[in-house]
Amino acid sequence: MRDEPYRWIEAIQDRRDYIEDQLRLGSPVVGLNYNEGMVLLTIGRGQRKIFEVHDRIALSAIGHPADIERLRMLVTDTASVQGFQNSTEDVNLHRLTNFVLAHTFKQAFESVVGEAYIIKMLLAELGTEPAQNRFTLINYDGNVRTDTSASVIGGTEAIEAGMQNYIAAAPDETDRDLSTTLQFALDTWAVGRELSLRQEDTDEAVELDTEQKHKIIDTALEEGEIEAAVLESTQSGASKFRLLSPEDFSSFLAEN
Secondary structure (H helix, E strand, C coil), X not given: CCCCHHHHHHHHHHHHHHHHXXXXXXXXXXXXXECCEEEEEEEECCCCCEEEEECCEEEEEEECHHHHHHHHHHHXXXXXXXXXXXXXXXXCHHHHHHHHHHHHHHHHHHCCCCCCCCEEEEEEECCCCHHHCEEEEECCCCCEEEECCEEEECCCHHHHHHHHHHHHHCCCCCCCCHHHHHHHHHHHHHHHHHHHHCCCCCCCXXXXXXXXXXXXXXXXXXXXXXXXXXXXXXXXCCCXXXXXXXXXXXXHHHHC
């Protein structure tokens, strides 16, 4: 089909439209820094979406459960092999992203005669210093975006843009504790959820008051539950990954 470029371009666009249609209603994921590390948060309905990859690297994703699991195993196994054959210091997000995941995503997406991955992935790497923290988003087509302070994934670029705009408009708090960060992440998730439920993408800013955000979150919690994990610099041992328990959310959920 590459010998007929117009047919190939049309097939790629059809594939893009199909994947985005499948991803649109996926529950967004929010990644934020806080004063002791990094947090990933979403609201799910039974299917786990946040995982440890290696000591200082975590993974989250939206998409088809089988694709998430297949690619999670790929990157986790690769990290384990690299750590065993070389050293744990050689396992880093840049290498896993650019030499393993991005290539795999791009190859599957552009091979229009095969199956594409219905997935978007957000990875977090805890640096030895806060300034070295990294969030990396990998799109289903293999495109990569890296951020240092916050990142999100949603079903479409418009949903992600709305969430990023909400984060950017918030007061800049360099000293944010875990409870405050979880609340902010939930509010950001609510913005993404509101955008995903709209029939069409829009460039208009989303303005939700506190009551509206709480209603969106409460409705989601009727059928799902909060899933969150941290990469915590104060955690003892080599692994800095910790899944949060319901008790970690109880204080501010009670206030809502």
